[in-house]
Amino acid sequence: MRITEKDNNIILEEMESFDIEQILECGQCFHFEQLDVKEYVIVAKRHLLHIKQINDQIIFFQTSMETFHTVWRPYFDLDRNYNEIKSWLITNEKTLLNRSAELEKAITEYGGIRILNQDFFETLISFIISQNKQIPHIKQIINTISIKYGDLAGEICGKSYYHFPTLLQLAKVTENELRLCKTGFRAPYIVDACEKLLKEIVLESRLLHADSNQTMEELMLIKGVGIKVASCVALFSLSQRNVFPIDVWVKRIMEKIYFEKETKKEEIASLAKQLYGSFGGYAQQYLFYYARENNIKVDER
DNA sequence: GGCCAGGGGGTGT
DNA sequence: ACACCCCATGGC
Structure with a gap:
């Protein structure tokens, strides 16, 4: 560099x-x-x-x-050696025994991915919002909430941009106001997340020293936070790179590569842990992007 | 354990 | 115009 x-x-x-x-x-x-x-x-x-x-x-x-x-x-995680990670994911003894041209293709073609070290609060609320929604819509909602309740971040090319609100700013927003931002049934989940954070029932500084199982358990105390949302928060904002979030795309591509039939998420998670170990989060990102870019469908299993 | 609601934009036909 | 889908979860 x-x-x-x-x-x-x-x-x-x-x-x-x-x-x-x-x-x-x-x-x-x-x-x-x-x-x-x-x-x-x-x-x-x-x-x-x-x-x-x-x-x-x-x-x-x-x-x-x-x-x-x-x-x-x-x-941007610039001090991490991604070549070592990518090479290990393809050549460790478990993935060599279960070789997949598609995993190798995903890592080669999308090898420019880095896992960002994002803000905990914004990541938590963003992934609560993300459930059962498409990415353009998630972006739109986060944008609306930031403009309405966040501070001005600055201007680029004549356009103003706003920070995502802080915990104290968002905690003042009511459920009905959140519904006006098109959050729908997720609005009470956001209110509950703010309450649990204010009461320190969920505490970022504690999670930073916890392992991924403890982290998931604590995050799932929040209504609207299940395994998928909790694992995204752990991976993207708490540096827990071993977790392997399973959404519909990752489920499909894992089924296509390793199972060739409909498979329960628990079984997929167990295999991912065996194959990718402490680098599960990286594998998930390469596979997710590959599945989405290639529009992998259920009948391609 | 299986089913379904709950908002609304995306996408394909 | 219309059906189906979406980086899921809670609650029955």
């Missing part, structure tokens, strides 16, 4: 395993907007980022060296 500063922009070069489009469009985050091909605005970590990738050159517009190192370097 080579980092240079020019005209108040940071230019990142020689960065392996980094494709800004794959990183943002793989479904792990929702608070961003595409401006052009591989050019995006991201609102995250109480900062606003205008970023563009041209081949192997990644430009962080109007970003100081300090902000790059303290905010974006950890956010």
